[in-house]
Amino acid sequence: MTATKLFSGFSRQEYERRIAQVRTTMAERGGDLLLVDQIDNMAYLFGYAHSGARYQAALLPLVGSPVLIVRRSDLLAARDKSWVSEFVAYEEYDDEVEYVARAISGFAPKELLVEGDSNFLTVQRMEKLRAQLSDLKISDFSGVMWEQRLIKSPEEIGCLARASAIADAAIMSGINAVGVGKSERDPACATYATAIELGADNGRVAVFGYGSTVANMHGRLGDRTMEAGELYFIEAVPQVFGYSARIARPIALAHASEKFQHIAERLVAIQDRQIAAMVPGAVSGVVDRICREAVLKEGLKSHFPQVTGYTLGFHAVPRTSDHTRIFMPNETWKIEAGMVFHIIVYAEGIPFSETVHVTESGPRRLTQTNRELFVR
Template sequence: MTLPIQFPPPFPIQEYRSRLAALRSFMAERKVDLLIVNQHEHMEYFAGYAPTAAMYQAILIPLDGEPVAVIRALDASVFSETSWLTDYVAFADNEDPIEVASNTIVSLGHGGSAIGVERDSYFFTINRAVAFEGFLPNVRFVDFSDILWLMRQVKSPLELACLQVAAGICDRATMVGFEAAEAGVSEREVLAVMISEALRNGADNAQLVQLVCGPRSGSLHGALGNRILAEGDIVHAEPVPHFRGYTSRMMRPKSIGAPTDEQMLIAEATIRVQDEQFRAMKPGAEAKEVDKILREGMLSAGLRDRYTNVTGYTLGLKHPPRTSDFTRVFLADSDWRLLENQVFHMYTGAGGMAFSETIVVTPEGGRRLTKMERRLFS
């Protein structure tokens, strides 16, 4: 019998304050008096609150003093329930949230300050930037792009614990999905089983499984269809559950009926190359060298005739609209080095079969958080 997944404790206030202290060191270096945070991952990272995207909301973080949230009045109860912050300004739906945020900045004494803005935020659109400039004509706006994405790269023990829970959900959802995936069964029935298992085990998102079957199994971003599984089909399962906003991922293939000898050889060779890549994922390793192991290994083994995509990318806090975090990716020209306790989704595939893991960087090499057996299932 499978034991229940053990959930870690909530993040303590001290962890949030430690994050703020690290952020404020960057603010001081760039002589920023106040930072407007509106990318949802960053709002959750610093405040414990991630809004919907229906209306603009933000966290105002001064160099000194407590942060203040600018939130939709409809969301005030959710904010109070989830955030450790206590200071907020709530706006009604008939108010302009940019104007409310601007007025709040002035009331905090920063109407003529240097203010940092996330120009790479999905929610800091050109129109919103222009509106802020109009409401705050005496402010000097400072670009704070990349900084918050990069400072979230190294995961704390509690963050790793959340990612471990999400990885365990991947394992369980895929296993029950593969138990259900038989000839004559609809791919939608397999998906329903996987989603149900994920939700029972703590997943907090609804769109949490990518399932592609039959001739489309090699299309990793293919849409769900209405296929009735048949002998010879390959089922591609990629659960992407979130737990407290943290997402782990995994890919596994299953053959409906006995796989061919060629499929078995391709799967085994793919896993061998990828395992070699994982072993190289140590602190200080060059990303391009880690990428080279898999990219050139797959090509030289004849498993692929071309390789245009990344071989891995950042995992951690994730909220819509971006489905994947490409702050750090593995490509042939990736000019950065791995850090201990970074977490990545490392993936590859050949012959319509894909394999991937959630990997944490350790001094001994990449350690799998996803634990499901690595093979072509049948």
């Protein structure tokens, strides 16, 4: 039996399924050509994710073969990663938007659809395209692929499950590197080493906090020496073929005070109830309030502006998180089987978070590390 050829970790059949879904919506919108330039969506549809250093794009016709417009220095990588067979390559000194405009004209479309919410289709680039395609109708296709990506396929779940296993191993390596008298950078080194060794393919595999930075879930490493009684946290965010799992755990240095132990135990209990409520059909705002209202009622936080969860999946620059769906008290969207979320709560520098996959029978944690305040 011949093995299925993979493109950036996925089968050709997986890409064909994704393309067919997008084309269905294109037809419904009346567009016969789609310009894709958000890196996340280029990877999702075509298997090619670039660095973002220069503008690159893809053109997907309603019927026929797509074309990737890439800079020539990335052409080999694009051919290697993507299932697409047709490419337009520009040189470093070329105007890439002009190349995109000429490629669009080559399709002679009646209506061009664009990602109006793309981070890469800037106002300047859009104006240049309009000037060069003055007779072409251009319509917005914002949100379509983000919505489509909410429901993960079995192949995508496989990537997220592998990333979750890496996250579990990496965070335990980091936890075991925490200790009085050590540098706050030692756990970072251990976390990164394990994640990369086990197959993480992203450069930023974790976030750390120690000392004053534990109050900020997006803190940065310093050069302090760890002292008894203080807190440290690790949030591991490894990716496999761009798909990110996430998990956060707190660590107390040498001993944990009764206060810290109490906060940790209550956060875990409250979040466990929230996760248990994540069943298909559940309303997001209701699920959010299970956590939010209990945390505030028990005085674990005096102010709670943060989300308690958000979409997980493929991540690329410049978006480090996907907030297509978020858990806030005023949200009314419903949870569906196949969705995957990062569920997170923290107070007083003590965070707990999980990667949660919603199945037909309910939620399952893809991350499995013990839910406790570790002491090292």
